[in-house]
Amino acid sequence: GAVVSQHPSRVICKSGTSVKIECRSLDFQATTMFWYRQFPKQSLMLMATSNEGSKATYEQGVEKDKFLINHASLTLSTLTVTSAHPEDSSFYICSALPLERGHTYEQYFGPGTRLTVT
Amino acid sequence: QKEVEQNSGPLSVPEGAIASLNCTYSDRGSQSFFWYRQYSGKSPELIMFIYSNGDKEDGRFTAQLNKASQYVSLLIRDSQPSDSATYLCAVNYSGYALNFGKGTSLLVTP
Numbered sequence: 001g002a003v004v005s006q007h008p009s010r011v012i013c014k015s016g017t018s019v020k021i022e023c024r025s026l027d028f029q030a031t032t033m034f035w036y037r038q039f040p041k042q043s044l045m046l047m048a049t050s051n052e053g054s055k056a057t058y059e060q061g062v063e064k065d066k067f068l069i070n071h072a073s074l075t076l077s078t079l080t081v082t083s084a085h086p087e088d089s090s091f092y093i094c095s096a097l098p099l100e101r102g103h104t105y106e107q108y109f110g111p112g113t114r115l116t117v118t
Numbered sequence: 119q120k121e122v123e124q125n126s127g128p129l130s131v132p133e134g135a136i137a138s139l140n141c142t143y144s145d146r147g148s149q150s151f152f153w154y155r156q157y158s159g160k161s162p163e164l165i166m167f168i169y170s171n172g173d174k175e176d177g178r179f180t181a182q183l184n185k186a187s188q189y190v191s192l193l194i195r196d197s198q199p200s201d202s203a204t205y206l207c208a209v210n211y212s213g214y215a216l217n218f219g220k221g222t223s224l225l226v227t228p
Contacts (some may be wrong), residue, residue: 045218106164109162
């Protein structure tokens with residue numbers, strides 16, 4: 001149980017275009033989903049926290065107009081990278097916090113999306 | 119800025135030995151501590167979480183937490199070559215969000 005999927009797993013796009021990444025919790029509902037970014041040989045950096053039905057909360061330094069997050073349902077959050085540039089090339093990983101989790105804070109991670117902007 | 123510090127390594131141990139991974143954190147208000155393993159090009163997978171001071175054991179893994187010293191560690195007994203990966207320490211802040219350390223690279227040599 002507790003499976004999170006991401007689509008696509010890899011995407012290559014041209015500079016200036018937009019890319020949408022989907023994050024789905026397959027067998028549980030998630031009130032909160034998180035979006036992380038990981039550059040080579042760096043750790044995961046939290047970009048934003050996404051709550052179903054409300055606006056996402058962005059971390060300091062993350063441009064909310066560039067990284068659009070929509071948490072439309074309890075099983076789906078999307079991240080759209082608008083007007084992508086080569087410096088946006090990174091590994092984007094989502095995680096989901098189950099609605100029913102008892103006393104645990106465990107998040108379940110998706111497999112990640114490798115974005116390359118040419 | 120809330121910090122999570124790890125030695126980047128690489129930490130090299132022979133097969134069968136105990137690997138000891140350490141992590142310190144700056145936020146005294148943190149309540150939850152996680153160890154993740156990440157293979158190259160993959161997303162993190164949870165090894166263990168610990169909330170209370172002391173030791174928590176799960177198979178070959180033992181997590182140790184000392185909130186007074188703001189220190190959490192992970193011991194891997196009987197290390198195997200398949201344990202070679204980057205180990206990420208994560209600490210919760212601002213509710214459920216996680217702050218990750220940069221990770222320690224572990225290499226288990228046959």
